[in-house]
Amino acid sequence: MGLFFHALQLISNHVSFISGGDTLRNDTSVLTESTYYVLLSLTTPKHGYAMMQQIEQLTDGRVRMGPGTMYGVLKNLLEKGWIKIVEEAGRQKIYGLTKSGYEVCLAERARLSQVLQHANDLLKGATDEKIQTLPK
Amino acid sequence: MKKFKLYLNDETEERWVNEMSRKGWQLTKFSPFVYTFEREDTVYTYRNEMITQRPNRSEYFAFLEETGVEIVHANPFWAYYRKAGTEESFELFTDTSSTKRYLEKKLQTYWITLLFLLISMLSLFLIPNIVQEMTHPVTASVMIGFAVLEVLLIVAIFSIIYRTKKHLRSL
Numbered sequence: 001m002g003l004f005f006h007a008l009q010l011i012s013n014h015v016s017f018i019s020g021g022d023t024l025r026n027d028t029s030v031l032t033e034s035t036y037y038v039l040l041s042l043t044t045p046k047h048g049y050a051m052m053q054q055i056e057q058l059t060d061g062r063v064r065m066g067p068g069t070m071y072g073v074l075k076n077l078l079e080k081g082w083i084k085i086v087e088e089a090g091r092q093k094i095y096g097l098t099k100s101g102y103e104v105c106l107a108e109r110a111r112l113s114q115v116l117q118h119a120n121d122l123l124k125g126a127t128d129e130k131i132q133t134l135p136k
Numbered sequence: 137m138k139k140f141k142l143y144l145n146d147e148t149e150e151r152w153v154n155e156m157s158r159k160g161w162q163l164t165k166f167s168p169f170v171y172t173f174e175r176e177d178t179v180y181t182y183r184n185e186m187i188t189q190r191p192n193r194s195e196y197f198a199f200l201e202e203t204g205v206e207i208v209h210a211n212p213f214w215a216y217y218r219k220a221g222t223e224e225s226f227e228l229f230t231d232t233s234s235t236k237r238y239l240e241k242k243l244q245t246y247w248i249t250l251l252f253l254l255i256s257m258l259s260l261f262l263i264p265n266i267v268q269e270m271t272h273p274v275t276a277s278v279m280i281g282f283a284v285l286e287v288l289l290i291v292a293i294f295s296i297i298y299r300t301k302k303h304l305r306s307l
Contacts, residue, residue, distance in 0.1 A: 032231060048202060048203060049203045064230050065230050065231075066226075066227040066228045066229050066230040067199065067200050067203045067205055067228060068185070068234060068238070069228070069229050069231055069234040070199075070203075071199050071200075073234075091198045091202075092202055
């Protein structure tokens, strides 16, 4: 039965009406917030649960990662070669950042600081009175 | 305690399982119609997941267990997990992109099941002399029963597909 599903899955990946178009593989250049936090958290190697806890603590519970989301993010980052498994203690895996992962972190920081710069510049001119007169 | 129920929607089923947990009945086993509960006063949050498209199941389950999640019961298609605590504290998917991907995979499995049902229905006509055989009362009633069941299943899957699509659009 499992084999049957996999065979049909292969077919359906090529038939757009079944899979609902190209949305299955979204590979945007902009990292999602949770993905970026995982990369940042791995500047010191840790296992999945430790990452989830650190991210939640850092953001005061604003960014919470469910285990399903975390597992998917780790799979994806391993595939991209941005992280690697540095140690396997039994069934527990310890992950760490790779060189290219570190470079991605730096590039994302540059992008975000530009966004912040633009936000500061553009919002400076927007005083309360100006906002009041904006059309609703 | 065993409960007999038929759920077509996994989201309403999950809600019911969580309500049972609030009343002190904890799910320990499930099959399409039979749910087994045990008396325990701990407050658990239950989550279900379709796992037909999880390639490395034991690795995934080990990962979940590492994060303090208990694998309640799993069959080749569905799994139930639980974690002690309130509903907000345990969610499998927490961002839009992973929720969307999960729903899309679910939708894909439903389409595959639908295709499978249609093929099995059409393959009935490949039986030699099926049309002549239909005059025989026993064959005829078996065939009609089978066809009615298939039509019901197909309608059910269409309704699940409709609901999943609606959920996807709302994201």
